[in-house]
Amino acid sequence: MLYRESGQFSTSYPADRRIFRLYQERWAFYLLLAAAFLLIPWLGNDYWFSAILIPFLVLSLAALGLNLLTGYAGQLSLGSAAFMAVGAFAAYNSHLRIEGLPFLLSLLLGGVVAGLTGVVFGLPSLRIKGFYILVSTLAAQFFVLWVFTTFAWFSNDSSSGVITAPPLVILGHDFSSPQGRYLFTLTVVVALGFLAKSIVGSELGRNWMAVRDMDKAAEVIGIALPKAKLLAFAISSFYLGIAGSLWAFCYLGTVEPHGFDLSRSFQILFIIIIGGMGSILGNFLGAAFIVLLPILLSHIASGLLADTIDAGQLENCQKIIFGGLIIFFLIKEPDGLAKIYQTCKQRLQVWPLRF
Amino acid sequence: MTARNPLLTLEHISLSFKGVKAITDMSFSVAEGEICALIGPNGAGKSSLLNVINGVYQPDDGIITYDGEIRTAMRPHHAAERGIARTFQNIALFKGMSVLDNVLTGRNLKVQSSWLEQAFNVGRAPKEALVQRQKAEEIIEFLRIQPWRGSLVGGLPYGLQKRVELARALAAEPKLLLLDEPMAGMNRDEKAEMSRFIVDTQREFGTTIVLIEHDIGVVMALSQHLVVLDYGKKIGDGPPEAVRNNPEVIAAYLGTRH
Numbered sequence: 001m002l003y004r005e006s007g008q009f010s011t012s013y014p015a016d017r018r019i020f021r022l023y024q025e026r027w028a029f030y031l032l033l034a035a036a037f038l039l040i041p042w043l044g045n046d047y048w049f050s051a052i053l054i055p056f057l058v059l060s061l062a063a064l065g066l067n068l069l070t071g072y073a074g075q076l077s078l079g080s081a082a083f084m085a086v087g088a089f090a091a092y093n094s095h096l097r098i099e100g101l102p103f104l105l106s107l108l109l110g111g112v113v114a115g116l117t118g119v120v121f122g123l124p125s126l127r128i129k130g131f132y133i134l135v136s137t138l139a140a141q142f143f144v145l146w147v148f149t150t151f152a153w154f155s156n157d158s159s160s161g162v163i164t165a166p167p168l169v170i171l172g173h174d175f176s177s178p179q180g181r182y183l184f185t186l187t188v189v190v191a192l193g194f195l196a197k198s199i200v201g202s203e204l205g206r207n208w209m210a211v212r213d214m215d216k217a218a219e220v221i222g223i224a225l226p227k228a229k230l231l232a233f234a235i236s237s238f239y240l241g242i243a244g245s246l247w248a249f250c251y252l253g254t255v256e257p258h259g260f261d262l263s264r265s266f267q268i269l270f271i272i273i274i275g276g277m278g279s280i281l282g283n284f285l286g287a288a289f290i291v292l293l294p295i296l297l298s299h300i301a302s303g304l305l306a307d308t309i310d311a312g313q314l315e316n317c318q319k320i321i322f323g324g325l326i327i328f329f330l331i332k333e334p335d336g337l338a339k340i341y342q343t344c345k346q347r348l349q350v351w352p353l354r355f
Numbered sequence: 356m357t358a359r360n361p362l363l364t365l366e367h368i369s370l371s372f373k374g375v376k377a378i379t380d381m382s383f384s385v386a387e388g389e390i391c392a393l394i395g396p397n398g399a400g401k402s403s404l405l406n407v408i409n410g411v412y413q414p415d416d417g418i419i420t421y422d423g424e425i426r427t428a429m430r431p432h433h434a435a436e437r438g439i440a441r442t443f444q445n446i447a448l449f450k451g452m453s454v455l456d457n458v459l460t461g462r463n464l465k466v467q468s469s470w471l472e473q474a475f476n477v478g479r480a481p482k483e484a485l486v487q488r489q490k491a492e493e494i495i496e497f498l499r500i501q502p503w504r505g506s507l508v509g510g511l512p513y514g515l516q517k518r519v520e521l522a523r524a525l526a527a528e529p530k531l532l533l534l535d536e537p538m539a540g541m542n543r544d545e546k547a548e549m550s551r552f553i554v555d556t557q558r559e560f561g562t563t564i565v566l567i568e569h570d571i572g573v574v575m576a577l578s579q580h581l582v583v584l585d586y587g588k589k590i591g592d593g594p595p596e597a598v599r600n601n602p603e604v605i606a607a608y609l610g611t612r613h
Binding site: 013014017195198199202203204206207209210212213214216217218219220221222223224231278 | 409411431432434435436440441443447448449450451452456459460461463464466470473474475476480481484485488489523524527
């Protein structure tokens with residue numbers, strides 16, 4: 001009833017291809033954006049901004065980057081965290097070494113450098129595919145971290161290898177408060193999200209999916225495979241690089257290589273598997289699941305059972321429940337949370353009928 | 356056979372896979388605007404021949420003349436650029452994409468604007484997106500697959516998938532269309548429908564078509580030119596009536612009455 005499609009006709013091709021074709025979806029999205037930009041900054045506290053919302057947004061963006069490569073172009077990767085690290089260090093170094101460079105530009109530069117690095121490590125994809133390309137990206141993961149820990153130049157010869165991020169000043173405004181960092185991260189994520197939606201709906205996105213679904217046929221109908229693959233690596237790594245910078249500047253406040261180790265790559269991979277490959281929405285759902293659910297569980301546990309069960313045991317129980325939920329969702333819907341959302345939507349469209 | 360210019364000429368083409376001869380000394384030519392059928396028993400080298408024509412396989416020997424260009428080897432990408440489109444024996448659609456997206460992918464070589472223009476929807480991109488969609492819709496209408504344009508291809512019935520694959524090939528506005536068993540596994544009605552689409556394609560767009568088909572009734576009715584293969588060699592070549600009466604062809608393919 002609420003989700004009625006009847007009477008909503010697209011009368012032009014652009015209207016047919018718009019992101020939210022139904023007015024219900026459009027309004028829901030506008031409300032969500034309004035809440036995220038106006039309501040939450042007003043309601044939320046520092047803990048919510050710094051410990052929950054910012055990492056959620058940044059990991060969504062990182063997952064979005066990996067999803068472009070893996071979910072859309074079909075190239076597996078375990079080097080996500082490495083490209084994040086490249087982005088963070090490149091942004092930090094450009095900020096440090098180029099006098100008077102605005103923060104936004106150094107952020108962009110970080111993304112571009114990460115994108116170029118992605119192209120280099122994507123070169124093997126021209127000859128190998130599947131699990132073998134996974135190994136090549138794994139090499140990126142180890143090589144990049146080795147470079148950043150070995151050569152002190154990257155961390156400005158700081159003795160600990162850990163460097164403090166510069167204050168967040170954009171166009172003369174200071175965004176260093178938790179609220180400001182949240183708003184800045186949100187703006188970047190929303191803008192890049194729209195850009196990604198536009199890319200996957202364009203010819204490049206179709207070429208990626210063609211390469212993913214059947215590369216031989218893609219070649220026969222004239223798609224240039226090397227260009228499609230390398231652009232996938234470049235754009236994906238650009239997104240990851242921006243996410244890495246945000247992770248360092250907006251979340252941690254420090255730039256250190258070990259924040260970007262292999263387990264971070266796995267975390268991002270899990271987000272897109274649980275959220276849904278080949279879906280933009282799925283990244284946000286998956287990140288919510290991976291980032292927010294453990295926090296929710298621990299709040300529930302400490303609120304309800306803190307007195308009855310030993311703290312260590314409680315923590316283990318949370319992990320068991322979390323793991324169980326992952327397995328449950330993957331069995332119920334192997335295509336991820338985005339697919340569950342789609343199914344719900346289809347059900348709602350015919351509700352109260354069943355078919 | 357006809358006075359029309361040959362669009363495609365194969366001269367002394369040979370192909371082998373690690374010593375196993377797939378095609379031996381194959382020569383024939385396809386006139387512009389005709390429907391040419393390749394027939395022959397399983398393993399006769401028909402599909403290999405199509406793969407040689409559009410550059411998936413490189414022949415060991417021989418010369419191919421296509422549209423005035425003489426070549427011995429070619430990449431599939433170049434073949435597509437020169438106007439050769441094809442369908443596959445086992446459907447090679449992009450299963451995770453909608454019918455419309457599959458057809459639009461077929462037009463990828465017609466796109467002028469860069470990916471950056473498209474991503475930001477500036478410059479040539481907005482206008483071109485309209486034109487591309489319009490062209491794709493024309494093909495979708497031509498093959499009567501409008502009701503399924505938004506459906507994922509993987510979930511469609513087999514006969515429709517075959518039609519979508521033809522749509523994707525036609526979307527490229529090809530000069531030469533290679534169809535590898537377009538009617539395999541179809542019932543009579545579906546075969547009749549597909550045959551109509553193939554004839555319509557030739558009439559409407561003037562496309563030269565080379566097709567592989569086993570249903571001899573369909574082949575006789577559709578084609579103006581028949582090439583018969585057996586064990587990688589050409590054993591018959593000419594108009595359908597002449598080939599039908601060729602004793603060698605009857606022995607190898609049509610079967611003799613004992």
